[in-house]
Amino acid sequence: MDLLQIVKGFNEILWNNFLMYVLLGVGIFYTIYLGVPQIRHFGLAMKYSFGSIFKKKEKTEDACDQTNSFQALATAVAAQVGTGNIAGVATAIAMGGTGAVFWMWISAVLGMSTIFSEAVLSQKYREIRDGQVVGGPAYYISRGLKSRVLAIIFSVMVIVALGFIGCMVQANSISIGLANAFGMKGWVSGLLIAVLVAVVIVGGQKRVTTIAELVVPFMALAYIVGAIIILFMYSDQILPVFESIFGDAFSTKAAAGGAAGS
Numbered sequence: 001m002d003l004l005q006i007v008k009g010f011n012e013i014l015w016n017n018f019l020m021y022v023l024l025g026v027g028i029f030y031t032i033y034l035g036v037p038q039i040r041h042f043g044l045a046m047k048y049s050f051g052s053i054f055k056k057k058e059k060t061e062d063a064c065d066q067t068n069s070f071q072a073l074a075t076a077v078a079a080q081v082g083t084g085n086i087a088g089v090a091t092a093i094a095m096g097g098t099g100a101v102f103w104m105w106i107s108a109v110l111g112m113s114t115i116f117s118e119a120v121l122s123q124k125y126r127e128i129r130d131g132q133v134v135g136g137p138a139y140y141i142s143r144g145l146k147s148r149v150l151a152i153i154f155s156v157m158v159i160v161a162l163g164f165i166g167c168m169v170q171a172n173s174i175s176i177g178l179a180n181a182f183g184m185k186g187w188v189s190g191l192l193i194a195v196l197v198a199v200v201i202v203g204g205q206k207r208v209t210t211i212a213e214l215v216v217p218f219m220a221l222a223y224i225v226g227a228i229i230i231l232f233m234y235s236d237q238i239l240p241v242f243e244s245i246f247g248d249a250f251s252t253k254a255a256a257g258g259a260a261g262s
């Protein structure tokens with residue numbers, strides 16, 4: 001059995017029998033337990049996320065003030081808007097038909113409560129070390145669940161998943177796009193990506209958040225404008241698509257496809 005078969009087998013067990021149901025279950029639990037925070041606190045979230053754009057940041061020695069709310073939002077959006085928004089939807093529709101889109105909407109709403117809880121836990125269990133704010137899942141697993149072993153396991157898995165697998169997927173998508181559009185060789189696009197990433201991350205947290213604050217608004221705007229243009233180009237298909245989405249939504253195949261896409 002080769003490596004590809006092992007990965008496919010593990011992926012099938014994880015997604016078909018465990019992770020999909022756990023993620024949806026956790027989303028439902030947090031939504032109910034916290035009183036639908038993704039809707040109830042939406043206005044407050046917008047206020048704190050975008051309000052800092054119009055406020056002059058005061059210089060301070062406090063490490064907690066190194067990153068404002070909008071910079072944090074931009075950094076998060078930079079990781080969320082990308083390949084998955086295109087490939088994820090395509091995967092969902094390919095697996096479950098157009099009805100899968102409905103379940104991606106549901107998964108997105110439930111996922112908002114999950115990520116809200118993650119953010120709250122990260123704030124609750126964060127620490128300040130050497131003038132830098134540190135926190136995240138590894139810290140609230142270690143301090144909240146009192147399990148250093150689980151925190152170490154999580155950290156190692158994240159390094160492998162994001163440091164290698166996730167980055168390779170993104171770099172591969174960019175490389176294929178550049179090759180198809182401009183005929184650029186893979187090693188050239190790979191070297192270019194590596195240099196650009198190095199310039200950003202070598203500057204540490206401050207440079208990452210600053211670059212994200214500058215780039216993400218334009219990236220999101222380009223994504224939204226592109227989507228609107230496509231809607232205008234195929235405006236005669238909008239109503240039939242919605243009819244197909246809701247008509248096919250309540251089937252096992254559609255639900256499974258939506259979860260896979262999400």
